[in-house]
Amino acid sequence: MVPVIALVGRPNVGKSTLFNRLTKSRDALVAEIAGLTRDRKFGEGKVGDRPFIVIDTGGISGEEEGIDAAMAGQSYQAIQDADIIFFMVDVNAGITNGDRMIAEHLRRSGKSAYLVANKIDGKNPEIVLGEFFELGMGEPLPIAAAHNRGVTALVEYVMDELPKDDEEYFRELAGEDAPVHEELDVKGIKIAVVGRPNVGKSTLVNRFLGEDRVVVYDEAGTTRDSIYIPYERHGQEYTLIDTAGIRRRKNISEAAEKFSIIKTLQAIQDCHVCILVLDARTGIVEQDLHMLSFVLNSGRALVIAINKWDGMTQDDKDRVKTEIDRRFDFLTFADMHFISALHGTGVGHLYDSVDQAYQSSMTKWQTNLLTRILEDATSSHQPPVVRNRRPKLRYAHQGGSNPPIIVVHGNMANELPEDYKRYLANTYRRVLEIKGTPIRMEFRQGDNPFSEKKKDIRHSSKKRADAVERTTNKRKIKQDKARKQLRKSYKKPT
Ligand SMILES: Nc1nc2c(ncn2[C@@H]2O[C@H](COP(=O)(O)OP(=O)(O)OP(=O)(O)O)[C@@H](O)[C@H]2O)c(=O)[nH]1
Ligand SMILES: Nc1nc2c(ncn2[C@@H]2O[C@H](COP(=O)(O)OP(=O)(O)OP(=O)(O)O)[C@@H](O)[C@H]2O)c(=O)[nH]1
Numbered sequence: 001m002v003p004v005i006a007l008v009g010r011p012n013v014g015k016s017t018l019f020n021r022l023t024k025s026r027d028a029l030v031a032e033i034a035g036l037t038r039d040r041k042f043g044e045g046k047v048g049d050r051p052f053i054v055i056d057t058g059g060i061s062g063e064e065e066g067i068d069a070a071m072a073g074q075s076y077q078a079i080q081d082a083d084i085i086f087f088m089v090d091v092n093a094g095i096t097n098g099d100r101m102i103a104e105h106l107r108r109s110g111k112s113a114y115l116v117a118n119k120i121d122g123k124n125p126e127i128v129l130g131e132f133f134e135l136g137m138g139e140p141l142p143i144a145a146a147h148n149r150g151v152t153a154l155v156e157y158v159m160d161e162l163p164k165d166d167e168e169y170f171r172e173l174a175g176e177d178a179p180v181h182e183e184l185d186v187k188g189i190k191i192a193v194v195g196r197p198n199v200g201k202s203t204l205v206n207r208f209l210g211e212d213r214v215v216v217y218d219e220a221g222t223t224r225d226s227i228y229i230p231y232e233r234h235g236q237e238y239t240l241i242d243t244a245g246i247r248r249r250k251n252i253s254e255a256a257e258k259f260s261i262i263k264t265l266q267a268i269q270d271c272h273v274c275i276l277v278l279d280a281r282t283g284i285v286e287q288d289l290h291m292l293s294f295v296l297n298s299g300r301a302l303v304i305a306i307n308k309w310d311g312m313t314q315d316d317k318d319r320v321k322t323e324i325d326r327r328f329d330f331l332t333f334a335d336m337h338f339i340s341a342l343h344g345t346g347v348g349h350l351y352d353s354v355d356q357a358y359q360s361s362m363t364k365w366q367t368n369l370l371t372r373i374l375e376d377a378t379s380s381h382q383p384p385v386v387r388n389r390r391p392k393l394r395y396a397h398q399g400g401s402n403p404p405i406i407v408v409h410g411n412m413a414n415e416l417p418e419d420y421k422r423y424l425a426n427t428y429r430r431v432l433e434i435k436g437t438p439i440r441m442e443f444r445q446g447d448n449p450f451s452e453k454k455k456d457i458r459h460s461s462k463k464r465a466d467a468v469e470r471t472t473n474k475r476k477i478k479q480d481k482a483r484k485q486l487r488k489s490y491k492k493p494t
Contacts (some may be wrong), residue, residue: 002269003162004262005155006055006078008106009088010098014118017145018088019043019056022155042261044269044297047155051298053265055082079106081262084158085113087137091128092119095135103135114158115140121147187230188237189358192267194295195277196287200307204277204341208233208240233351241267268294272361272402273301273354273436280308280320280338284327292331299403301357301437302334305350310340333429335436357436361402365432370396370406377427386415405440413443 005022007015023043041056057075079085087106089099106113117129120142132140141157143150193201193208209231227242243263268274274295278288295302306320317338324336335353339346374396383391393410406428425441428434 002051002053002266003083003159004053004055004081005084005086005158006057006075006082007086007088008057008075008079008102008113009086010090010096010102013088013090013093014145015056015088018086018116018118018143018151019054021145021148021151022052022054042265044265044294045155047152047159050159051269052155052159053262055262076105079109079111082111083162085111086116086154087113088116088118089132089135089140090119091117091123091132091142095131099135103137106137113137114154116154117142118145120144120150187239188232189273189354190228190239190241190271191273191275191354192241192243192264192271192300193275193277194243194264194268194291195279196285196291199277199279200341201277204275204305204307204339204347205240205242207341207344207347208238236355241271243267264291265294268298268300271300273303273357274298275303275305275350275354277341278304278306280306280312280316283320283323289327296331296438299438299440301361301402303350303353303357303436304328304331304334304336305341305346306336306338307341309338310343310345333434333436333438353436360434361404361437363404363432364401365398365404367395367397370398370428373428373431374408374424377424381420381423383416383420386412386417391416399442400440403438403440404434405442407442407444409444409446412445414445416443 007018009015019041022045043054043056045052045054055078057078085106087102089095115132115135115137117132117140120128121144125142129140129142141150141154143154145151191208193205195201209229229240229242231238231240276288276292276295278284306324309317312320328336335357337346337350337353339350341347371394374393378393383393389412391410391412393408393413395410396406396408399405399407406425408424421441421443425439428441429439
């Protein structure tokens with residue numbers, strides 16, 4: 001599961017600033033799903049290749065009344081939802097009553113909280129941090145969110161302290177090749193059905209599962225965890241990530257709805273293919289686009305289902321189609337299906353796209369195939385001249401899957417203009433018939449795959465030469481010493 005970090009603290013301590021830092025460290029997509037969650041903001045960030053979810057809270061002032069009380073309610077909810085809490089204080093302000101009150105609440109919540117001392121700027125930590133020990137929250141960790149100082153180190157530090165995923169943990173215990181713990185083994189294509197409330201997710205999921213196909217293991221998961229439901233269709237195995245607790249709940253309580261954003265974000269990260277459900281009756285609204293940006297940011301394969309297509313007039317259908325063309329014109333890779341979850345129309349085609357997207361996102365291609373495509377692409381369209389020189393692209397290899405990452409190596413490869421990079425990406429997509437998943441292209445400077453090795457050899461031979469010289473010198477010094485002693489002894493005639 002992707003860990004959730006909540007930012008908690010008095011107003012003005014720098015929560016928003018830190019939120020922006022954490023979420024912008026990745027492609028600068030910050031999503032705020034309004035309405036559903038009042039003022040809470042949810043975002044995704046990454047350290048190295050480890051993703052996490054961040055919740056920014058409204059702030060707890062310590063004098064809860066009216067609006068403040070409502071905000072505080074939000075913070076308390078966020079504290080419950082999170083794995084990690086960053087309790088932020090302001091080193092310029094020192095400790096206030098509000099800080100004391102929050103510390104008390106955190107202690108009672110039993111959650112693991114880190115005391116983050118913001119606005120350290122150029123100050124001496126030894127002097128300004130001392131007083132914050134009084135809060136009894138352990139050692140204050142200094143950062144300057146506004147200047148991006150200490151932020152990455154902070155997240156790396158807390159992520160390292162997190163308990164590992166069960167699966168990872170079992171593997172570690174049992175050794176690399178051991179089979180994964182039976183119950184944790186997820187079968188086939190992992191599907192996440194996401195969308196804002198009322199678009200028809202539950203109806204679609206029930207349609208997918210159909211009572212007789214369902215093998216439910218109803219583990220007593222926590223309220224925050226989604227249930228994984230394995231099933232089969234036409235001999236293909238799937239696992240549905242049930243974010244809405246469809247298999248468990250009787251009706252939608254407010255609490256369940258609040259949790260669902262985190263579950264949705266986690267499901268997006270954890271799935272192979274994401275089905276984004278839209279409602280043809282309401283058209284596309286801001287929340288749909290926010291949800292879409294989360295999916296795009298995650299790099300997951302995507303299929304779009306425009307639901308409730310039954311009983312629409314032709315005029316309405318035309319209007320929805322025009323709107324989709326206009327608002328999704330940037331979305332080139334995802335298949336779209338007009339379906340009725342209620343009647344089951346279009347669901348078969350949806351599966352075709354899911355299977356196809358999964359295949360594309362998981363396929364592994366040989367280096368020589370990728371290199372040949374690169375050679376063809378560059379010989380039909382040469383890379384444009386950059387700084388009076390023409391970049392020379394040498395070879396390509398696959399750097400990962402889900403999403404496929406294609407790494408192009410060459411002289412000045414990292415300086416290619418964007419439109420040429422896009423041309424290469426489109427060529428790969430066309431030739432390899434990649435459908436339903438984004439492709440990530442990486443461009444690395446270096447014209448020879450073995451240049452790193454060469455450097456090593458050069459380095460080591462230099463090392464050897466140095467060592468020889470040092471020994472020679474040592475020997476010389478020794479000889480000199482011996483000679484000196486000899487001379488001395490000659491001077492002392494008996
Ligand atoms: N000197 C300094 N100022 C900072 C730093 N981080 C944030 N600030 C400033 O502190 C002020 C408050 O920052 P916000 O991020 O809005 O604080 P907040 O906790 O989200 O405040 P609320 O939204 O009211 O809860 C802003 O003027 C920031 O520019 C820092 O590292 N150093
Ligand atoms: N006409 C029509 N109505 C549908 C269709 N799919 C779902 N609905 C109706 O839309 C309403 C919402 O459907 P749900 O499946 O509960 O929606 P949801 O997205 O799971 O909602 P949350 O659980 O609140 O997130 C229900 O009244 C459904 O009967 C469809 O294909 N056609």
